[in-house]
Amino acid sequence: MYYIGIDLGGTNIAAGIVEEKGKIICKKSIPTLAYRPTDEIVADMAKLIGMLIEKGGISTSEIKSIGIGCPGTIDIENGVVIYSNNIPMKHYPMAEKLCEWTGLQVYIDNDANCAALGEYAVYGEGVSSFMLITLGTGVGGGLILNGSIYHGFNGAAAEPGHMTIVSGGEECSCGKRGCWEAYASATALIRLTKEAMKKNPQSLMNKIAAENDRVTGKTVFDAVLENDGAAQAVLSNYIRYLADGIVNVENMLQPEIIAIGGGVSHAGETLFAPVREYVRKYGFNKYLKKAKIVSAKLGNDAGIVGAALLNL
């Protein structure tokens, strides 16, 4: 049997046919066009599934279920999107609507939770606790305990990006101050980079940004490779913020694996080595095994894989 996974994003609807172990056998994406009636988006999701089935050369009878990873607050029991900002929705019965189009069982969960489940699938069996943290525009994540997404009692867990790590600090888009997201996201890294560029006009970061016509999450890493002092200071600051949050996750939950994904994670060992060192030094657990801190593997496919596996 196969499973359809849909990663519903503000820009694109990405979908794939997925095998039981999490392997994508084919995938395809279409634009979301988020600001149209949601019924039209769902109709396009149904069309996309039709195209996938054709592309994959399988029949509908070989598909066990559909899963959707959706941004926002989800009532997973009832398959309802309670609220989403990126794709404007309020109390929208998405699972029911897509089931009407396809005749298949539809599962839905938060997109970050699906990504976590997808990454978990590639780390295989036997991992009792797994946390994915994604460093992108925001800081997202999901917690997998004993093979299942941990939702808390109300379905709203886990939101590691909105832990306070600097009480009273930078304002976050969520309305609170000092969230991890405001210090450890790619957006935050770009802010820290821009601040340092202003203070250090001689820094290589300015030259690199000018060559690329903009500051990105990569600017500081490129300058660090050339031993730029101001860039090294930015990075070491960023790493402390990032690692403080990872220590928080570890001290609270002691997951067996903490996987870091999202754009910033592509910096590789320049980022991972000092983060691991900080966590090793400052994690509260000094006498027992420590979490493995690894790079997420699936990139943008994680959401598709996790959504597909929602009913397993």
Add this chain to the structure above:
Amino acid sequence: MYYIGIDLGGTNIAAGIVEEKGKIICKKSIPTLAYRPTDEIVADMAKLIGMLIEKGGISTSEIKSIGIGCPGTIDIENGVVIYSNNIPMKHYPMAEKLCEWTGLQVYIDNDANCAALGEYAVYGEGVSSFMLITLGTGVGGGLILNGSIYHGFNGAAAEPGHMTIVSGGEECSCGKRGCWEAYASATALIRLTKEAMKKNPQSLMNKIAAENDRVTGKTVFDAVLENDGAAQAVLSNYIRYLADGIVNVENMLQPEIIAIGGGVSHAGETLFAPVREYVRKYGFNKYLKKAKIVSAKLGNDAGIVGAALLNL
């Protein structure tokens, strides 16, 4: 059947006979005298159990098992205290030793985890996720998921007190900076109070502290009751730190109940009402049910009850 629960502290060994539902039928405590050979402490634990059985008027055959709540790092699988600072121990096989004395099955877990399990027991069945946070000399806590202590993959969870909430802030006894414990413990509240007393010699806090010959966690609350402005500022600052950490717990885990215990919690609604308001306002979850934030009920008995129930 009955269960023996032992709360092994740096000062006292407190023990009780506990019924299946968590009711203590009799209890007794003796001094720990922590800096003697641990074998002697265990011998006294066995004597204490004998005294309890006599006091309770039951026979040994009515006791199903013994549980010990112990400070430090515990290997719960093997009943070994890997490391404890308060009662100096390293790789001490406590469960086996007490079993030799009593002939009964002995379970052992971290003391804060036992307290969490004890408080959970009094909140009854049907609560899928429960977090205890204790505001004492430090900030401790434990997480109960589906009726069992959550240990993480290595046994070291949960240590909410060592989440960073002020990156780079006050030094904590754990070696890291900015831990929640360094801002939300009774010790931290006393530090904040002393700092404000120095800056505001006219504040009522100085008068109250002089009358009591010392500053305690209660000093600021007593002054707030008399509308002392400097005290109100200390309290509002403390409440932000405390509530920031509670929001962290909520955003990560969405437990159904968050119980707050320890000395500071005795301040009651002067503390709880603004904490609830802050969490309501700044918690990331705006559309789903919210955690209940309640006062812990068992006080010092929580450890005994939880230890007793370790094998349930």
